[in-house]
Amino acid sequence: HLPSMRTPAEMIVGLVLCPCGLLLTLTGTLAPSWRQVSLIPDQPRDVVWEQGIWDICREQQSTHDRLCGQADELGYFEEVPVRVAQGLMPSSLVVTLVGLVVAALGVRCWQPEPRHLVAGVAGLVLLLSGLMSLVPSSWYTQELWALPAPPGSTLSVGYSLVLSYLGSCLEILGGLALALSFHHCCKE
Numbered sequence: 001h002l003p004s005m006r007t008p009a010e011m012i013v014g015l016v017l018c019p020c021g022l023l024l025t026l027t028g029t030l031a032p033s034w035r036q037v038s039l040i041p042d043q044p045r046d047v048v049w050e051q052g053i054w055d056i057c058r059e060q061q062s063t064h065d066r067l068c069g070q071a072d073e074l075g076y077f078e079e080v081p082v083r084v085a086q087g088l089m090p091s092s093l094v095v096t097l098v099g100l101v102v103a104a105l106g107v108r109c110w111q112p113e114p115r116h117l118v119a120g121v122a123g124l125v126l127l128l129s130g131l132m133s134l135v136p137s138s139w140y141t142q143e144l145w146a147l148p149a150p151p152g153s154t155l156s157v158g159y160s161l162v163l164s165y166l167g168s169c170l171e172i173l174g175g176l177a178l179a180l181s182f183h184h185c186c187k188e
Contacts, residue, residue: 010180011107011119017174018103018126022096024167025133029089032057032068033158035144040153051076051147052160053085074148081143085136089164092132096171099125103178116184123178130171137164 028034032052040047046061049070056076057068076082099122106118145155 007108007114008181008184010177011103011114014119014123014126014174014178015103015107017170017177018096018100021130021167021170021172021174022093022100024163024170025089025096026093026167028133028137028160028162028164028167029053029093031160031163033160034085034140034164035147035161036156036158037149038154038156040150050158052158053082053089074150076148079143079147081136081140081147085140088132088136092129092168092171095125095129095132099123099129099175106178106181114181116181119178120180120182123175123181125175126171126178127175130168130173130175133164134168134172137161137168141165 030052032055033050034053035051037049037051038047039045040049044060048059048061050057050059055068056070056072057066058070059066072078102125103119103122106115106120106122108114140161141157144157149155
C-alpha cells in the first residue's frame, strides 16, 4: 500500500473553517456590540448605546462621535447571561487555539501520512470550543429583551452577537469535519 500524498478533504475543510471561526469569535468577543439600545428617553434621538460583554459605548450617529467606557448604571454587567459570556467566550478562544495546534500535529504538514487519530481528537476539541461559544451567544439572544435597559428604549441585536454565532457554527462544522478522521482509524 503506497501512501497517498493528498491531504484528506475533511482535514482541509476543518483547517479552513476553524481558523475562520476563531477570527469571527474573537471579533465577536472583543467588539462592544452584542446589543444596541436606541430611542433612549431623555437623550437625542440619534444616540445609540452599544452593549458588549466587556464595554458599553455611546454613539451619536449624526456626528459619529463615539465614547466607550460608559458607566453601567442599570446593572447590565451583573446579569447572569453577560457574566457567563464573559467566562465562556475567552475560554472558547483558548480551547480553539489548543484544538488548532493539535490539528496541525495531526494533519500531514511535514510527514508522508496524516495522523488520523490526532486529527480526530483535534476535531472533538474544536467541536467543544464551538459549543462553548454557542451557549453564551444563544443564552444572550434568549435574554436580550430581559436584560436591563432604559424604559421605552428600542433594543436590537448587535453585529458582535451575529459574528459570535457565525464563528461558533464554523468551529462546530470544522470540528465535525476533522472528527471524520476517526473513520480512517477504524479502516486501518
